[in-house]
Amino acid sequence: MERRGFLKGLLAAPPLAARLYAQRTRGLPPLAIREVKVIPTSAGGRYQWVFLKIVTSEPGLYGLGSASNVNQALSVVTAIEKHLGPFWIGKNPDRIEDLWQSTNVRSYWRNSAIQNNVLSALDAALWDIKGKRAGMPVYELLGGKVRDAVPLYAHADGRDMQQVEDNVRKYMEEGYRHVRAQMGGYGGGGMIPPGQGSRPAAGFTGPAFDEELYVDTIPKLFEHLRVKLGNGVKLLHDVHEHLTPILAVELAKRVEPYRLFFLEDVLPPEQIAWFRNIRQVATTPLAMGELNTNPHEWVPLISERLIDFVRNRLSATGGITAAKKTAALCETFGVRTAWQEGGDNDPVNQLASYHVDLSIASFGIQEENHFPPLVHEMMPGTAQLKGGYLYGSDGPGLGIDLNEATAAKYPLQPLETGL
Numbered sequence: 189m190e191r192r193g194f195l196k197g198l199l200a201a202p203p204l205a206a207r208l209y210a211q212r213t214r215g216l217p218p219l220a221i222r223e224v225k226v227i228p229t230s231a232g233g234r235y236q237w238v239f240l241k242i243v244t245s246e247p248g249l250y251g252l253g254s255a256s257n258v259n260q261a262l263s264v265v266t267a268i269e270k271h272l273g274p275f276w277i278g279k280n281p282d283r284i285e286d287l288w289q290s291t292n293v294r295s296y297w298r299n300s301a302i303q304n305n306v307l308s309a310l311d312a313a314l315w316d317i318k319g320k321r322a323g324m325p326v327y328e329l330l331g332g333k334v335r336d337a338v339p340l341y342a343h344a345d346g347r348d349m350q351q352v353e354d355n356v357r358k359y360m361e362e363g364y365r366h367v368r369a370q371m372g373g374y375g376g377g378g379m380i381p382p383g384q385g386s387r388p389a390a391g392f393t394g395p396a397f398d399e400e401l402y403v404d405t406i407p408k409l410f411e412h413l414r415v416k417l418g419n420g421v422k423l424l425h426d427v428h429e430h431l432t433p434i435l436a437v438e439l440a441k442r443v444e445p446y447r448l449f450f451l452e453d454v455l456p457p458e459q460i461a462w463f464r465n466i467r468q469v470a471t472t473p474l475a476m477g478e479l480n481t482n483p484h485e486w487v488p489l490i491s492e493r494l495i496d497f498v499r500n501r502l503s504a505t506g507g508i509t510a511a512k513k514t515a516a517l518c519e520t521f522g523v524r525t526a527w528q529e530g531g532d533n534d535p536v537n538q539l540a541s542y543h544v545d546l547s548i549a550s551f552g553i554q555e556e557n558h559f560p561p562l563v564h565e566m567m568p569g570t571a572q573l574k575g576g577y578l579y580g581s582d583g584p585g586l587g588i589d590l591n592e593a594t595a596a597k598y599p600l601q602p603l604e605t606g607l
């Protein structure tokens with residue numbers, strides 16, 4: 189009887205974590221979302237940053253999220269202020285999954301970039317609040333550290349092969365083990381200079397992209413880098429979705445001897461079925477995903493083992509909560525993560541990625557992004573780069589704050605043409 193009573197008592201008791209949480213918050217009134225603030229800023233540069241601040245009923249307790257969208261910043265501001273923000277008022281910020289799901293279905297049409305920006309901002313702010321309440325960094329709540337810092341890859345560029353080589357060496361000397369090598373900037377390596385080549389009369393005279401030239405040039409660049417630098421450094425290359433599918437297959441074959449760490453965005457998102465063709469003929473590791481917004485884009489690529497690295501941007505795909513689920517899927521199928529962090533990204537999204545990176549087994553690499561001194565001053569706790577690694581502040585929550593008075597000094601000036 190005694191044993192039965194003991195077992196009965198055990199089954200009736202709430203789980204240990206729930207009891208600890210109840211102890212820690214005993215005597216506090218139930219938590220509720222009191223205010224939803226949207227903070228757009230250029231941060232003293234040309235940034236198109238939009239931050240979300242969720243203010244709770246507990247004095248001084250708030251969370252920050254990134255709602256940045258470089259191309260449609262004001263659409264995200266309106267979506268929060270006029271549509272979804274009012275829905276969150278009065279809700280319990282502890283219920284992250286519940287609020288994520290109910291916000292997602294509330295808009296009826298799902299998986300748009302704007303919708304995901306809003307969801308991701310809410311999600312990061314709620315994790316920030318939970319971490320602050322627990323007195324722990326978010327990565328502790330996500331399962332704890334799997335690594336001590338986050339390895340990054342750097343961006344090397346140059347007008348010619350020698351310049352690219354010099355810039356890769358510079359990053360290697362700084363401690364980077366992974367370097368992305370481009371030649372001639374965004375989409376470079378296949379550019380016909382202004383005025384040269386075949387042009388229609390009175391037509392466009394600016395730089396023009398020639399994809400056959402690109403497919404000839406890029407393998408030569410990597411042959412040069414391997415001859416000069418050896419196989420020690422891990423080299424990456426980003427195609428920026430510039431090729432027609434059959435030339436993407438050809439490029440993946442032609443760079444195979446140079447053992448890239450990954451070849452990124454070799455296909456546009458509309459042509460991802462062609463990854464099956466590439467897999468048949470080349471062992472070049474493939475990375476894809478910075479344009480992803482819908483799980484139907486990344487789930488087949490992972491579950492059919494068609495890519496090696498998924499490159500979703502957290503703030504465009506549902507935030508920390510969604511990234512943890514994607515990382516778990518990756519772990520099952522032997523795919524790794526390489527969350528996107530292009531130059532337009534902000535320090536809050538960078539830290540959201542950082543906390544996920546620290547706590548997942550399927551981590552592969554993180555893209556480098558660094559900020560000027562004014563941003564570090566405006567946002568205390570912005571992660572630090574040192575020797576090719578990213579280090580967060582280890583403060584509770586995301587470990588970052590935002591000086592709203594400084595942000596207000598630099599109003600956002602929407603770019604007419606996005607990037």
Ligand code: MG
Nearest residue numbers: 426452453478
């Ligand atoms: Mg890219």
